[in-house]
Amino acid sequence: MTGEIGEIDEIAETGETGEIDEGVAVLRRGGLVGMPTETVYGLAGDASNEAAVRRIFSVKRRPPDHPLIVHIADRSQLAGWSAHVPASAAVLADACWPGPLTLLVPKADHVLAAVTGGRDTVGIRVPAHPVATALLQRFGGGLAAPSANRFGQVSPTTAGHVRDDLGGDVDFVLDGGACPIGVESTIVDCTTSPPQILRPGGIADEEISRLLDGATEGSSGPTRASGMRASHYAPRARVEISETVAGATILAAQLASDGLAVDVLDPTADLVVAAQQLYVWLRDADTRGLDVLVAVLPPSFGLGHAIRDRLLKAAGRG
Ligand code: TXA
Numbered sequence: 001m002t003g004e005i006g007e008i009d010e011i012a013e014t015g016e017t018g019e020i021d022e023g024v025a026v027l028r029r030g031g032l033v034g035m036p037t038e039t040v041y042g043l044a045g046d047a048s049n050e051a052a053v054r055r056i057f058s059v060k061r062r063p064p065d066h067p068l069i070v071h072i073a074d075r076s077q078l079a080g081w082s083a084h085v086p087a088s089a090a091v092l093a094d095a096c097w098p099g100p101l102t103l104l105v106p107k108a109d110h111v112l113a114a115v116t117g118g119r120d121t122v123g124i125r126v127p128a129h130p131v132a133t134a135l136l137q138r139f140g141g142g143l144a145a146p147s148a149n150r151f152g153q154v155s156p157t158t159a160g161h162v163r164d165d166l167g168g169d170v171d172f173v174l175d176g177g178a179c180p181i182g183v184e185s186t187i188v189d190c191t192t193s194p195p196q197i198l199r200p201g202g203i204a205d206e207e208i209s210r211l212l213d214g215a216t217e218g219s220s221g222p223t224r225a226s227g228m229r230a231s232h233y234a235p236r237a238r239v240e241i242s243e244t245v246a247g248a249t250i251l252a253a254q255l256a257s258d259g260l261a262v263d264v265l266d267p268t269a270d271l272v273v274a275a276q277q278l279y280v281w282l283r284d285a286d287t288r289g290l291d292v293l294v295a296v297l298p299p300s301f302g303l304g305h306a307i308r309d310r311l312l313k314a315a316g317r318g
């Protein structure tokens with residue numbers, strides 16, 4: 001099946017070397033590369049090159065106060081990007097990297113204000129995709145990479161999505177297949193006591209809490225990462241939400257009787273598949289010309305936290 005880790009391993013092993021080299025060359029001259037990760041595709045630029053970082057913001061049409069995550073090749077590079085590594089960050093990095101987890105730590109002096117939006121913290125992550133790993137290892141430095149979509153729109157989970165969304169504004173796109181997780185990384189602020197989950201994502205809140213012996217504040221409260229304001233991850237179609245299938249069906253029937261093109265999205269059967277497919281389903285709503293997509297919210301457990309969060313934001317209720 002497309003998007004399984006085994007298949008991506010094969011892609012990375014069977015001669016993408018030339019492509020990786022080309023990606024590195026683009027990054028070294030300050031260009032931007034569409035980079036597959038296990039969560040979503042990123043729009044990557046050299047995190048130490050201010051012009052490249054500024055171009056990421058302009059291509060994404062993203063306000064400058066929405067900081068970027070710095071991606072590094074492995075855990076040993078964390079100390080080089082942080083003023084000091086809080087104990088909670090060390091525990092989570094050891095347990096979850098490489099993987100879908102971003103840690104906010106106090107930033108090292110050299111980290112550009114353009115990357116952090118002027119904050120004294122920086123978000124760091126070691127992605128678990130073999131193409132991202134190869135690119136980061138050969139590049140050597142950190143890569144600032146937000147999701148490779150225009151601000152507020154649906155995140156990309158294939159190379160085709162990146163090309164469709166950004167066209168000629170991205171210099172080179174590495175094709176690593178479909179992203180195996182499909183929703184963004186979990187973001188944990190390790191500079192507070194207790195640490196706080198700012199964005200639910202590919203690693204469940206329960207797992208973060210278990211790793212920190214319960215000493216964490218979950219994502220069920222208001223989300224605090226900047227850029228987490230309403231109407232993100234949104235297709236052109238209006239998104240309505242319901243806690244139950246029955247409620248969604250009734251609402252869809254009402255909207256259809258008003259003459260609107262409507263469908264129901266029920267992601268509750270298998271949350272792993274739902275996370276993988278969520279952004280494809282949201283994009284399909286537009287391809288199919290729907291006016292309204294009525295989505296059933298999954299329970300607040302496991303990947304359900306992230307799927308709920310994205311659907312609520314797509315509905316402008318985040
Ligand atoms: O899975 C992911 O995290 C993907 C892939 C490409 O790695 N990246 C991603 O980046 O989702 P982006 O920029 O679309 O979302 C990052 C979020 C934004 O809401 C940003 O404001 C927040 O993280 N963020 C980053 N650094 C922060 C900081 N120092 N303080 C508060 N929020 C921060």
Ligand code: MG
Nearest residue numbers: 146147148155
């Ligand atoms: Mg994003």
